[in-house]
Amino acid sequence: DAGVIQSPRHEVTEMGQEVTLRCKPISGHNSLFWYRQTMMRGLELLIYFNNNVPIDDSGMPEDRFSAKMPNASFSTLKIQPSEPRDSAVYFCASRSFDRAGTQYFGPGTRLTVL
C-alpha cells in the first residue's frame, strides 16, 4: 500500500492567493482527517470526514478555509485568500473503522505564505 499521499509537499505562495492542498487516503479507509501543525499551536485537528461526509469542522479557523471530499479516494483543503499566519505543515490522515482508531498520516504539506 502506498500510504496516505499528499500533494504538493511544499507550497510557497503570496498573501491573498488561493491555495489547494490535496490528499489521497489509503484505499478502503472510511475516515479522513486534516490537521495543521505549527510551533506555536502544535497539532490541531481542522476537520474530519466519515464516509465522505464532514462530521466535525469546529477546528477550521475561519471562513477562508474549506474542505471537500467528493469521493472516497480524494480530499482537498482550500485556503482563499491565504495569509502569512496560515504558514504551517498540513497533514492528512486516514483510518478504517475496523482498525480501532489507528490513524495513518501522510508526509504533510509545508505551506509558506509570504
Add this chain to the structure above:
Amino acid sequence: AQSVTQLDSQVPVFEEAPVELRCNYSSSVSVYLFWYVQYPNQGLQLLLKYLSGSTLVKGINGFEAEFNKSQTSFHLRKPSVHISDTAEYFCAVIRNYGGSQGKLNFGKGTKLSVKP
C-alpha cells in the same frame, strides 16, 4: 469528552539511558490509547496502541507502554535509548465505541532529545 495531558514538553536524556514519557488521560468511558512518534520533517507514525487485554503493550523500536486504569495513565518507556530516538512523541485517546468513528484527541507532545 476525552483528553490527554503530557506532563513534560521536553525530555533530554543521554544515549543508552532509560526514558519514561508521561501521559495521563481523562475520560468517563472506555477508551483506546495510542502513542505516535514524529521524526524531524516527517508525519506521525504509530508507535503502539492499547485496545484491551494485557495492560503492557509493546511497540516498535523497543518501546513499551503500560495502561494503568486506576491512575488513568499510559506512560511510554524504553530501557535504553539511541540517538535515533530523538523525535517528538504524542499520546492520544479516543472513545471506545466498539468501532472507531470519533476523533483522536492528541496531547501537546513531548520532545525527546537523546545526547551522546
